Amino acid sequence: MYLQLNSVIVDADATNRQEMANFLGQFGVSVMSQLPSLEMLPAMLSRSDAPQLVIINLDPNAREMMKKVAHLPRQHQQVSFFLMSQVLDPDLLMEAMHAGVREFIPLPMTEAKFSSALERVAQQYGMGKRAKMIHIIPTMGGCGSTTVACNVAAALAKHGKTALIDLDLIRGGVASYFDVRPRYTIADVMESTSTVDRQLLDNALTIHQGSTLAILARPELPEDTQRVTVQGVSRLLGVMGRMFDYVVVDSTMSIDPIYTSTIQASDVNVIVMQLNVPSARNTERFVGALRRMGIESSKIRVIVNRFEKKGWDIEPSEVERALGLKIAWMVPNDFKNAIGAINFGEPVVLRTPRAEMSVSLRELAGTFNGRAGHN
Ligand SMILES: Nc1ncnc2c1ncn2[C@@H]1O[C@H](COP(=O)(O)OP(=O)(O)OP(=O)(O)O)[C@@H](O)[C@H]1O
Numbered sequence: 497m498y499l500q501l502n503s504v505i506v507d508a509d510a511t512n513r514q515e516m517a518n519f520l521g522q523f524g525v526s527v528m529s530q531l532p533s534l535e536m537l538p539a540m541l542s543r544s545d546a547p548q549l550v551i552i553n554l555d556p557n558a559r560e561m562m563k564k565v566a567h568l569p570r571q572h573q574q575v576s577f578f579l580m581s582q583v584l585d586p587d588l589l590m591e592a593m594h595a596g597v598r599e600f601i602p603l604p605m606t607e608a609k610f611s612s613a614l615e616r617v618a619q620q621y622g623m624g625k626r627a628k629m630i631h632i633i634p635t636m637g638g639c640g641s642t643t644v645a646c647n648v649a650a651a652l653a654k655h656g657k658t659a660l661i662d663l664d665l666i667r668g669g670v671a672s673y674f675d676v677r678p679r680y681t682i683a684d685v686m687e688s689t690s691t692v693d694r695q696l697l698d699n700a701l702t703i704h705q706g707s708t709l710a711i712l713a714r715p716e717l718p719e720d721t722q723r724v725t726v727q728g729v730s731r732l733l734g735v736m737g738r739m740f741d742y743v744v745v746d747s748t749m750s751i752d753p754i755y756t757s758t759i760q761a762s763d764v765n766v767i768v769m770q771l772n773v774p775s776a777r778n779t780e781r782f783v784g785a786l787r788r789m790g791i792e793s794s795k796i797r798v799i800v801n802r803f804e805k806k807g808w809d810i811e812p813s814e815v816e817r818a819l820g821l822k823i824a825w826m827v828p829n830d831f832k833n834a835i836g837a838i839n840f841g842e843p844v845v846l847r848t849p850r851a852e853m854s855v856s857l858r859e860l861a862g863t864f865n866g867r868a869g870h871n
């Protein structure tokens with residue numbers, strides 16, 4: 497069973513076709529075929545594996561082309577048609593509407609409008625995004641982002657179907673924090689030509705027995721990180737977003753395209769810092785970058801890890817002033833339980849659920865799930 501929308505692109509211009517195919521790939525839509533004209537389209541629409549979406553560029557002869565496509569939406573009512581044109585003439589729009597065209601996209605198109613149109617189609621086919629996507633970003637080595645990611649994911653797994661993806665591709669430690677040995681990794685679900693289907697993904701996910709959390713580990717060989725692509729990651733997040741209630745990503749502080757697209761796809765970007773100068777500086781730098789990328793403040797959450805009640809290098813209020821953001825959460829310092837959990841291969845929320853650190857992490861998870869973290 498495919499969890500992806502299949503599409504066909506019709507465009508007279510080869511460069512446009514390729515651009516559109518790349519663009520759709522980023523939204524997790526697979527392209528069955530790119531056609532230069534309408535000629536082959538009816539045959540494709542009659543196949544048993546017909547695409548759910550057809551995107552037609554009417555230009556350069558928009559009116560003429562409109563006449564040729566007008567009968568198709570009625571004949572193939574299970575298919576959504578998107579028409580595009582630089583010509584924005586009311587008659588043309590009316591004609592498209594009467595023909596039963598789902599979306600008319602004026603060119604040049606706006607990415608945001610196009611993606612919401614895609615989301616509407618995905619929803620219609622029961623493939624709408626479902627998961628809350630939580631992206632966890634460290635601001636310095638060892639600040640505790642993997643600890644936060646693993647514990648938040650383990651706690652959320654009690655409330656809904658949850659996956660944890662290790663996107664710290666070289667150094668990531670998620671599999672060992674849960675003491676699981678994955679057979680497949682994120683590098684194995686990247687193939688850009690084939691669609692990601694459920695079976696392939698099911699094989700690649702390792703289920704942690706104690707929590708039922710589904711883990712997608714980083715590649716074993718550092719060389720294999722080269723197989724991880726931005727298109728592959730975007731498609732993966734799209735598909736996993738339809739399979740799970742929560743998708744947690746343990747990440748790194750980067751604006752490489754793989755991470756930029758993850759930042760954009762996420763409902764919350766959680767920035768993990770400690771109350772010291774280097775970490776606070778990096779937090780400020782990265783929050784600045786997120787803002788310049790157009791990420792709204794409501795999607796950015798700064799949390800302090802290893803909080804000590806007595807004494808810190810810098811005042812929390814100073815950090816908040818510099819960031820123009822409130823610190824959303826503070827996880828207490830608890831060296832003994834934190835290191836014990838890592839050595840044992842089980843997150844603190846599972847191993848020592850009563851510890852102050854575990855209560856804090858569970859309640860933090862509760863803020864993502866919309867409920868209090870009592871369990
Ligand atoms: N709240 C905490 N109290 C005490 N120790 C902690 C806490 N959180 C994490 N640690 C410890 O800090 C160390 C680093 O944690 P972790 O691996 O989660 O950090 P990270 O930011 O993912 O590091 P990396 O840069 O390696 O990815 C570990 O030894 C862990 O036990």
Ligand SMILES: [Mg+2]
Pocket residue numbers: 641642643664668669
């Ligand atoms: Mg880490």
